[in-house]
Amino acid sequence: MKLTRSAGILLHPTSLPAPHGVGNIGQASRACIDFLARAGQTYWQMLPLGPITYGDSPYQALSAFAGCPLLVDLEDLVEAGWLDRSDLEGAPDHAHAVRYSEVIPFHDRMLALAWERFQARSEASAREAMAAFAAGQAEWLEEFALFMALKLSLGGAAWTSWPEELRRRDDGALARAREELADGIAYQVFVQWLFHEQMLALRAHAADRGIRLIGDLPIFVSMDSADAWAHPELFHFDEKGHATVVAGVPPDYFSETGQLWGNPLYRWEASRATGHAWWIARMRQALAQFDLVRIDHFRGFEAYWEIPAGALNAIGGRWVPGPGLELFEALGRELGDLPVIAEDLGLITPEVEALRDGAGLPGMKILQFAFGGDDDNAYLPHRHVEHGVVYTGTHDNDTTVGWWQSAEAPVRDHACRVLGVAPEHVPGALIEAALGSRANLAVIPLQDWLGLGAEARMNTPGLPEGNWAWRVAPGALFEGLAEHIAARTRAHGR
Numbered sequence: 001m002k003l004t005r006s007a008g009i010l011l012h013p014t015s016l017p018a019p020h021g022v023g024n025i026g027q028a029s030r031a032c033i034d035f036l037a038r039a040g041q042t043y044w045q046m047l048p049l050g051p052i053t054y055g056d057s058p059y060q061a062l063s064a065f066a067g068c069p070l071l072v073d074l075e076d077l078v079e080a081g082w083l084d085r086s087d088l089e090g091a092p093d094h095a096h097a098v099r100y101s102e103v104i105p106f107h108d109r110m111l112a113l114a115w116e117r118f119q120a121r122s123e124a125s126a127r128e129a130m131a132a133f134a135a136g137q138a139e140w141l142e143e144f145a146l147f148m149a150l151k152l153s154l155g156g157a158a159w160t161s162w163p164e165e166l167r168r169r170d171d172g173a174l175a176r177a178r179e180e181l182a183d184g185i186a187y188q189v190f191v192q193w194l195f196h197e198q199m200l201a202l203r204a205h206a207a208d209r210g211i212r213l214i215g216d217l218p219i220f221v222s223m224d225s226a227d228a229w230a231h232p233e234l235f236h237f238d239e240k241g242h243a244t245v246v247a248g249v250p251p252d253y254f255s256e257t258g259q260l261w262g263n264p265l266y267r268w269e270a271s272r273a274t275g276h277a278w279w280i281a282r283m284r285q286a287l288a289q290f291d292l293v294r295i296d297h298f299r300g301f302e303a304y305w306e307i308p309a310g311a312l313n314a315i316g317g318r319w320v321p322g323p324g325l326e327l328f329e330a331l332g333r334e335l336g337d338l339p340v341i342a343e344d345l346g347l348i349t350p351e352v353e354a355l356r357d358g359a360g361l362p363g364m365k366i367l368q369f370a371f372g373g374d375d376d377n378a379y380l381p382h383r384h385v386e387h388g389v390v391y392t393g394t395h396d397n398d399t400t401v402g403w404w405q406s407a408e409a410p411v412r413d414h415a416c417r418v419l420g421v422a423p424e425h426v427p428g429a430l431i432e433a434a435l436g437s438r439a440n441l442a443v444i445p446l447q448d449w450l451g452l453g454a455e456a457r458m459n460t461p462g463l464p465e466g467n468w469a470w471r472v473a474p475g476a477l478f479e480g481l482a483e484h485i486a487a488r489t490r491a492h493g494r
Contacts, residue, residue: 001292001337001338001339001340001360001361001362002387003362003387003389003440003441004440005440005441005493005494006042006043006440006441006442006494007040007041007042007043007435007441007442007443007444007489007492007494008036008041008042008043008044008045008212008214008441008442008443008444009036009039009041009043009044009045009443009444009445009446009449010045010391010394010395010443010444010445010446011032011044011045011046011445011446011472012046012047012058012395012458012468013025013028013029013032013046013049013071014070014071014098014468014471015098015446015458015470015471015472016028016029016031016032016471016472017095017471017472017473017474017475017476017477018073019074019075019088019091019093020074020088020091020092020093020103020106020107021091021092021093021094021098021099021102021103021106022070022071022098022103022107022471023071023471023472024070024071024072024073024074024198025049025071025072025073025195025198025199025202026072026073026075026076026198026201026202027073027075027076028073029202030201030202030205031477032044032477033202033205033206033209033211034209035477035482036209036211037209037210037211038479038482038483038486039481039482039483039485039486039489040485040486040487040489040490040494041211041485041489042210042211042212042494043211043212043213043214043292043441043443044206044211044212044213044214045214045216045294045443046213046214046215046216047059047216047395047458048061048215048216048217048218048296049067049068049071049199049215049289050062050063050064050065050066050067050068051063051066051067051068051069051070052068052070052100053222053224054222054224055464055465055467055468056098056100056467056468056469057459057467057468058216058468059218059296060222060263061218061221061222061225062144062147062148062151062222062224062225062226063140063144063147063225063226063227064217064218064221064225064227064282065137065140065141065144065226065227065281065282065285066140066141066144066192066195066226067192067195067196067199068195069107069108069111069191069195070103070104070107071195071198072107072111072191072194072195072198073198074088074091074107074110076198077110077114077194080126081117081121082114082117082118082121082122083110083113083114083117087110087113088110091106092106094471095471095473095474096470096471096473097469097470097471098468098469098470098471099469100468100469111191111194112187114190114194115187115190115191118190129193129197130189130190130193133189133192133193133196133197134189134193137192137196139281140226140281140285141189141192143226143229143230144188144192144226144230145185145186145188145189145192146174146177146178146181146185147159147226147229147230148184148188148226149177149181149184149185149187149188150162150166150177150181152184153181153184158223158224159224159228159229159241160223160224160240160241160242167240167241168241169229169230169232199289200289203289203290203291212291212292213289213290213291213292214290214291214292214293214294214341214443215286215289215290215292215293215294216293216294216296217282217283217286217293217294217295217296218296218297219295219296219297219298219300219301219304220247220261220263220264220265220266220297220300221263221264222263223243223246223262223263223264227278228264229241231278233267233270234266234267234270234271234278235264235265235266235267236264236265236266236267237264242309243262243264243265243309244308244309245265245306245307245308245309246260246261246262246263246264246265246306246307246308246309246311247261247262247263247264247265247300247304247305247306247307248260248261248262248305248307248314248317249261249297249305249314249346249347250305250314250315250317250347251314251315252346252347255314255461255462257313257314257315258305258313258314258315258317259314259461259462260307260311260312260313260314265304265306265320268322268323271323271327272323272326275330276323276327276330276331279327279330279331280330280331280334280335283331283335283338284334284335287335287339291339292339292340292341293339293340293341294340294341294342294343295340295341295342295343296343297343297346298342298343298344298352298355298356298361298363299344299345299346299347299348299349299352300322301322301323301324301327301328301355302321302322302324302349302351302352302355303319303320303321303322303349303351303352304319304320304322305317305318305319305320306318306319306320324355325355325358325359328355328358328359328361338359338360338361340359340361341361341362341363341364341389342356342359342361342362342363342364343364344356344363344364345364345366362387362388362389362440362441363388363389364388364389364390364391364394365378365379365383365384365388365389365390365391365437365439366379366390366391366392366393366394366397367379367381367390367391367392367393367430367433367434368392368393368397368398368400368403368430370415370418371407371411371412371414371415371418372407372408372410372411372414372415373414380418381418381433381436381437384437384438384439385438385439386438386439386440387440388439388440388441389439389440389441389442389443390434390437390439390441390442390443391434391442391443391444391445392430392431392434392444392445392448393445393448394445395445395458395459396458396459396460396461397457398454398457399445399447399448399452399453399454399456399457400427400430400431400445400447400448401427401448401451401452401453401454402452402453402454402455402456402457404423404426404427404430405453405454406454412426415430419433427448427451430448431444431448431449431488432488432492435488435489435491435492435494436492442492442494445458446472447470449481449485450472450476450481455470456470457470458470
């Protein structure tokens with residue numbers, strides 16, 4: 001994949017200003033697309049859009065294929081006639097943070113009501129469209145809808161604690177569940193159809209405005225996911241369906257004890273035996289929604305950190321070889337040239353770089369990692385390469401203002417020397433350095449364009465609560481900001 005010289009922003013749709021307490025992929029995202037077009041941008045990078053679970057993290061989804069119900073725009077359902085305006089009265093509306101404990105139950109109630117109205121009011125064309133969607137997505141949708149219907153019927157319990165016949169996927173038990181939970185299964189299909197339709201409309205709107213969408217595909221799936229339940233043969237599980245080893249990373253920049261993610265790990269030999277069919281289906285689904293896809297934790301395809309299940313932290317893990325170039329060759333044979341960005345951060349070895357380059361993928365450079373060390377640091381602006389993507393920071397970093405305010409003296413001295421500015425100008429200079437980089441694509445978190453501090457940080461790795469909640473203030477995406485971003489972007493030939 002060849003990138004042209006361009007720029008974009010990093011922003012999750014939940015952060016957008018919108019009614020009902022959370023951003024969405026409907027009207028709020030279409031307005032964001034319009035802003036980006038006026039701001040001279042080419043790309044909008046999002047975080048994963050799967051249905052969230054524990055900790056509200058988009059990186060711990062209930063499915064690698066499904067969309068998040070919380071992102072469905074309720075205003076679009078009013079226009080469709082499946083909700084009344086009065087239904088939305090009393091909706092949570094917290095302008096500066098997403099309060100998931102309030103917005104999730106509200107959205108669930110509204111979507112359930114919309115399903116009742118759909119059954120009572122919808123025209124034949126809408127029913128036919130939903131049926132066509134269900135047939136076209138049956139490969140993953142049937143299992144996901146059953147999984148969710150079962151999960152809700154069992155009080156939200158993780159599938160590893162379900163009754164044995166369901167946990168082990170006994171054919172008779174699953175057949176009974178499909179019959180008894182038929183309406184709940186149909187409801188899940190309805191919600192996914194709504195997400196699908198709104199996402200297709202968003203991508204079309206983006207294409208009309210010259211904006212390309214970048215999705216985010218986590219390498220691992222959640223333990224409590226439809227994927228792990230439906231395809232246990234692809235994971236390191238024992239006979240009871242419990243993971244024997246789990247994912248994480250060793251001690252690094254973010255944590256002295258590493259990060260214990262807890263995701264199940266793949267049996268790559270089982271994936272290989274199918275021609276990597278599940279991965280091909282997963283990537284095909286992502287490319288139906290996005291123009292480009294960032295693969296999170298790319299280094300795990302070369303080697304991944306395997307931690308014994310039950311460990312208290314990630315220190316006692318070990319490196320285990322991943323599938324390597326073979327997987328990307330299989331994806332390429334089925335899907336053609338892969339529009340993929342490799343998140344090659346963390347402990348990157350020559351072998352990881354060889355895999356990235358062998359697959360022809362651009363990697364990432366984070367400017368917040370550039371300072372305080374040696375002058376040959378690969379993240380320094382003059383060390384970037386054209387076939388790459390540069391960021392001031394990502395969702396896992398503090399905002400650039402927050403990073404600078406907490407930076408230690410060696411980092412501050414080095415940054416001022418490299419950037420050639422006084423300390424008070426460093427946050428702005430970091431944006432200029434990203435835009436001026438040789439890297440063909442520069443992506444700036446919206447918080448940095450807004451000049452916001454640590455209060456606007458999206459995620460602190462290792463912190464179990466308080467993440468993913470930041471929202472753009474109403475009125476923040478004003479015309480003057482668009483003009484400023486457009487001017488700075490043009491000044492650097494993007």
